[in-house]
Amino acid sequence: MAQIFEITVNGEPRQVEAEADLPLIYVLRNELGLTGTRYGCGLEQCGSCMVLIDGEPSYACARAMDSVAGRTVQTIEDLGTVADPHPLQQAFLDEQAGQCGYCLSGILISAKALLDRNPSPSRADIVAALDGHLCRCGAHSRIIRAVDRAAAMLRGEGGV
Amino acid sequence: MSVEKVDLPLSLTVNPRLEQWLKFETDETVRVATGKVEIGQGVVTALSQIAAEELDLPLDRVVMLSGDSDEGPDERYTSSSLSIMVSGASIRLVCAEARALLVARAALRLNCSAAQLSVADGRFFVDGAASDISYWSVAPEIDWGQTATGSVAPKAPAEYRIVGQNVPRQDLPAKLAGGAYIYDRIPDDVVHARMLRQPGRDAVLRALDEAAVRHAAGGEIEIFQRGNFVAFLGADERSVEAAAAAAVAHAKWANAPDIEPGQQGAAWLRGQPSDDRQYGAEVNPDAPGEVVEARFSRPYIAHASLAPSCALAQFSGEHLTIWSHGQGMHPLRRNIAEVLELPIEAITAKHLNGPGCYGHNGADDVALDVAIIAMHKPGSCIRLQWRREEEFGFEPFGPAMLVDLRVRLDEEGRPADWTAEVWSPTHVQRPGTGSGFLLAAAALPNPPAAPVPQDPLEEAGGGGTRNATPYYDIPKTRILHHLVTAPPVRTSALRTLGALPNVFALEAMIDDLAIRAGADPLDYRLSMLSDPRARAVLKTVAKRADWSQRGKGGEGQGLGLAFARYKNTAAYAAVAVALRVDEQVHLDHIWVVADGGLVINPDGVRNQLEGGAIQGASWTLKEQVTMLGQGVTSLDWDSYPILRFSEIPEIEAEVLNQPEQPSLGVGECSVSPTAAAIGNSVAHALGHRIHDMPLSRERIMAALLN
Known part of the structure; x- marks a missing residue:
C-alpha cells in the first residue's frame, strides 16, 4: 500500500508517494531526479549509495521509506556544483582523487559527515570514516589526501 | 611538406580520412575524435593534450569526442595499454598534418610564405603581425575527406608546452558533482x-512460475521471453528488480552447469583438455647443471x-x-548487428561513463540484452x-592459472635455461575476436556454436x-602453454591478462635463486639485466625503499622487490613493498618506479601506477x-572481499621521464610487479615461500605452522 511521506531533501520539503518498505534510493533517483546517489550492491556493503539522514551517513540502498519519514536527507547534489564546488569537491580535484569515480558520491558524503564533526581528523580518523566504502580503481591514497586537504581548507589553512 | 612513405599507426590505417579525426567547429573549437574511451585511466584528457600540442591550441579549444560508432574512428577496444601508443600516435600525426594544411592555405590567402606564418590560439600572424584569419576561417577551404x-613531422619533444604537463582530468568535475554516468540517464517514460x-x-528453460514472479514484483510487469532469454519490463524499477530476484528460485532449467568441488582451483587445470x-x-x-623447480597458482578472480x-x-x-x-x-x-541480423549502419553505439575495473566486465553483454x-x-x-x-555471477572472469617453472643453473648459480609451463583458460573472449560471443x-x-577459445597472439x-x-x-628460455579449453566458467580480459601470475612466479x-646463490x-637481478x-x-x-638497510628477514618484517617490463615491450616498472606479517599480511609501504618513455600527463600516469599497485x-x-553446482557462489562483497581503506599502505609512485623515447603503455605496468614484490x-x-595466491590468512597460518 503506497503512503504519502514527508521528507526534507537538500533543504526542500518534499511529499513522496511510496510503499513503506521502498528503499530510499529509488525515491531519490527515480522520483526526485537526484541521480548522484549511486546504486552499488543493495546490501549496505559498498557505500556507493551513502547519503546523510539527519546529518548521519546512511546507506540509501536498503533504507525503507517509513524509517525516513519526517527526517532530513542530504545528497551529493547539495554539496556543490561543477561551477561552484564544495571545498571537499575542490580538494578532490586538487588531488585528482578518482579514476572511474563511481565510488566518489558516497565517499564525499561520508567525508562531509566526518569533517562536520571533526575539523582536524587524523589519517586514522579519515580511514575509519571511509572504511565502509569500496573503491575498485585503487584511488584510496589520493582520496585520503584529498579529505585531509579539504579539512585544512575548511579550517582556513592553505590557499583555496 | 615531405612525401616520404611512413609506417602509420594501425588506427590511422583503418580510419585514413582526416575528417574521421578532426572537425573545425563554428564556435572556434576543434572536435578531436577517438575510438578509445574513458574507463578511469584519464586517456581522453591525455589525448586532448596531444591534439592541442600539435595544433598549437590551448586545451579549452579542443573538444574530445570519444566512443561514438557513427562519428568517431574505429579503434576496436580500449585495452592492453595501447591507447597512447596507437590512438595518441594517430592523433599526433593527424593534427600535425592538419596544422600544415591550414598554414599552407593561410599562406595562399595572405600571399606570404608558410615560413612567415605563426599561430597563436588558432589565429595566424604574418612576421609576428596579427592577420584577420584563423584556423576556422580557412578550414572550410580544405578537403578534410582527404x-x-x-x-608531416610532429613537433620535437623539446618544443612541448602541453604534453608532459600535469593537466587535470576533464571527466572528474562532473563525476564529483554527482553526474556523468550512464546510470544518470533515466528518461521520463x-x-x-x-x-x-x-x-x-x-541450459534450457523448462518452466517459469510467472504467477509467483508477478506476485513478488508487487507492481505491474511484462514478462518477455524469447527462447531461453527472459526479461522483466515495467515502468517501476523496483518491481522489475523484485521480479528478477524472485524469478531465480521460480525457474526450472534443464542442462544447467554442475560445477564440482575442486573445479574452482587452479590445480584442476592440469590434465584438462588443452590446446x-x-x-x-x-x-x-x-x-x-642443477635444476630448480617450483609450482605457483592463482585462482579465478573477478572484475568486480x-x-x-x-x-x-x-x-x-x-x-x-x-x-x-x-x-x-x-x-x-x-x-x-550480427546477433540481431541488422545492417551495421542501422545501429549507433555511444559510450557513456561506467564503473571501472580495467577489463571485460558485463558491459558488452548487458548491451545485447537491452x-x-x-x-x-x-x-x-x-x-x-x-x-x-x-x-558477480556472469561477468567473464579473470582465469585461474597454474605456472610450473624449471630452471637449470650454471656454475655461478644463474639460470642457464628457463622453462615456464603454463596452464590457463583463455584470457580474451571479447565478442568479435573469434573466441567469444555476447552472453545472451x-x-x-539458433545460438552460436560453442566458441573455440584462442589467446592473444604472442606478438601482441x-x-x-x-x-x-x-x-x-638468460641463454635459453622456453614456454610450454596449455590453453585449457573447457573451464567451468567463461573467462576474458582482466588487467594484465596472464602477466600477474607469471611475474609473481618468475620473480619469486x-x-x-638469489638466496640459493648467496646473493x-x-x-642478483642486476647481474643479468643488461637493459x-x-x-x-x-x-x-x-634507493627509495632503503634496500641497503634491509634486515635478514624471518621475523615478521618484510621488504621485497620485483621488476617487469609489461609484455616485455611496454613500460618498465620496479616495485618494492614493506610489510608486516602476523596472522595476516599488513602492507606498510609500496614504492613504484616506472619508465614509460615520453609521458603525456605525469600525474595521470602516477594515478595509474598507484591504482595498479592497489x-x-x-x-x-x-x-x-x-x-559450485549451477555457478559462481561469490555473489556479494562479503564473499568476494577486496582491499579496503584500512588496508591501504603509503604509496609513492615515480615516473622516470624519457621525453626523447617513444611513449610506452603504462596503464598496467605496476600491477604484476606489485604482486610479485608482495x-x-x-x-x-x-623465511618461507608461499606459492599460491591469494596470500590469505589461511595460507599465512599454514606457513607459520611449518
Whole structure:
C-alpha cells in the first residue's frame, strides 16, 4: 500500500508517494531526479549509495521509506556544483582523487559527515570514516589526501 | 611538406580520412575524435593534450569526442595499454598534418610564405603581425575527406608546452558533482528491465512460475521471453528488480552447469583438455647443471566493478541506438548487428561513463540484452541494469592459472635455461575476436556454436603466456602453454591478462635463486639485466625503499622487490613493498618506479601506477572467485572481499621521464610487479615461500605452522 511521506531533501520539503518498505534510493533517483546517489550492491556493503539522514551517513540502498519519514536527507547534489564546488569537491580535484569515480558520491558524503564533526581528523580518523566504502580503481591514497586537504581548507589553512 | 612513405599507426590505417579525426567547429573549437574511451585511466584528457600540442591550441579549444560508432574512428577496444601508443600516435600525426594544411592555405590567402606564418590560439600572424584569419576561417577551404599521409613531422619533444604537463582530468568535475554516468540517464517514460539469466550456454528453460514472479514484483510487469532469454519490463524499477530476484528460485532449467568441488582451483587445470603450444628455444633435458623447480597458482578472480553493468537502447522502427559503458563502441555495434541480423549502419553505439575495473566486465553483454528488448518494444527507451548478483555471477572472469617453472643453473648459480609451463583458460573472449560471443546470444533461438577459445597472439603480448619469458639475460628460455579449453566458467580480459601470475612466479623464483646463490636479490637481478632502463627503475626503487638497510628477514618484517617490463615491450616498472606479517599480511609501504618513455600527463600516469599497485595487491592478498553446482557462489562483497581503506599502505609512485623515447603503455605496468614484490616481501618476513595466491590468512597460518 503506497503512503504519502514527508521528507526534507537538500533543504526542500518534499511529499513522496511510496510503499513503506521502498528503499530510499529509488525515491531519490527515480522520483526526485537526484541521480548522484549511486546504486552499488543493495546490501549496505559498498557505500556507493551513502547519503546523510539527519546529518548521519546512511546507506540509501536498503533504507525503507517509513524509517525516513519526517527526517532530513542530504545528497551529493547539495554539496556543490561543477561551477561552484564544495571545498571537499575542490580538494578532490586538487588531488585528482578518482579514476572511474563511481565510488566518489558516497565517499564525499561520508567525508562531509566526518569533517562536520571533526575539523582536524587524523589519517586514522579519515580511514575509519571511509572504511565502509569500496573503491575498485585503487584511488584510496589520493582520496585520503584529498579529505585531509579539504579539512585544512575548511579550517582556513592553505590557499583555496 | 615531405612525401616520404611512413609506417602509420594501425588506427590511422583503418580510419585514413582526416575528417574521421578532426572537425573545425563554428564556435572556434576543434572536435578531436577517438575510438578509445574513458574507463578511469584519464586517456581522453591525455589525448586532448596531444591534439592541442600539435595544433598549437590551448586545451579549452579542443573538444574530445570519444566512443561514438557513427562519428568517431574505429579503434576496436580500449585495452592492453595501447591507447597512447596507437590512438595518441594517430592523433599526433593527424593534427600535425592538419596544422600544415591550414598554414599552407593561410599562406595562399595572405600571399606570404608558410615560413612567415605563426599561430597563436588558432589565429595566424604574418612576421609576428596579427592577420584577420584563423584556423576556422580557412578550414572550410580544405578537403578534410582527404587521406592522412602521416608525412608531416610532429613537433620535437623539446618544443612541448602541453604534453608532459600535469593537466587535470576533464571527466572528474562532473563525476564529483554527482553526474556523468550512464546510470544518470533515466528518461521520463523509460521502461526499466531486468533479466533472468540462463545459467549456462546449454541450459534450457523448462518452466517459469510467472504467477509467483508477478506476485513478488508487487507492481505491474511484462514478462518477455524469447527462447531461453527472459526479461522483466515495467515502468517501476523496483518491481522489475523484485521480479528478477524472485524469478531465480521460480525457474526450472534443464542442462544447467554442475560445477564440482575442486573445479574452482587452479590445480584442476592440469590434465584438462588443452590446446598445447611451445615457444622459445629447445632445451636439452639432459644438459648438466642443477635444476630448480617450483609450482605457483592463482585462482579465478573477478572484475568486480563497483556497480552492476547497465545499458540503454531505443529502436525507432528502423534505427537502433545503444548507450553503453563498454570498452569499444565499433566492435559492440558489429557484434550486436550480427546477433540481431541488422545492417551495421542501422545501429549507433555511444559510450557513456561506467564503473571501472580495467577489463571485460558485463558491459558488452548487458548491451545485447537491452538491444533485444528494445527491438521487441519499438519506440520505447529501455534501461537495463544487471542485478549485483548477476554481475558477480556472469561477468567473464579473470582465469585461474597454474605456472610450473624449471630452471637449470650454471656454475655461478644463474639460470642457464628457463622453462615456464603454463596452464590457463583463455584470457580474451571479447565478442568479435573469434573466441567469444555476447552472453545472451546463447539464450536466443539458433545460438552460436560453442566458441573455440584462442589467446592473444604472442606478438601482441600473449594471454596466458604474457610475461612468462623473463626479461633477464638468460641463454635459453622456453614456454610450454596449455590453453585449457573447457573451464567451468567463461573467462576474458582482466588487467594484465596472464602477466600477474607469471611475474609473481618468475620473480619469486629469481629471489629464491638469489638466496640459493648467496646473493642479494637486487644484485642478483642486476647481474643479468643488461637493459639500462630496466636497471634504472630497479636501482631507483631500491634507493627509495632503503634496500641497503634491509634486515635478514624471518621475523615478521618484510621488504621485497620485483621488476617487469609489461609484455616485455611496454613500460618498465620496479616495485618494492614493506610489510608486516602476523596472522595476516599488513602492507606498510609500496614504492613504484616506472619508465614509460615520453609521458603525456605525469600525474595521470602516477594515478595509474598507484591504482595498479592497489588492484594488484588486492588480487594477491584477498581475491578468489568461488563456484559450485549451477555457478559462481561469490555473489556479494562479503564473499568476494577486496582491499579496503584500512588496508591501504603509503604509496609513492615515480615516473622516470624519457621525453626523447617513444611513449610506452603504462596503464598496467605496476600491477604484476606489485604482486610479485608482495610475494617476495612475505617470503622475506616469514623465511618461507608461499606459492599460491591469494596470500590469505589461511595460507599465512599454514606457513607459520611449518
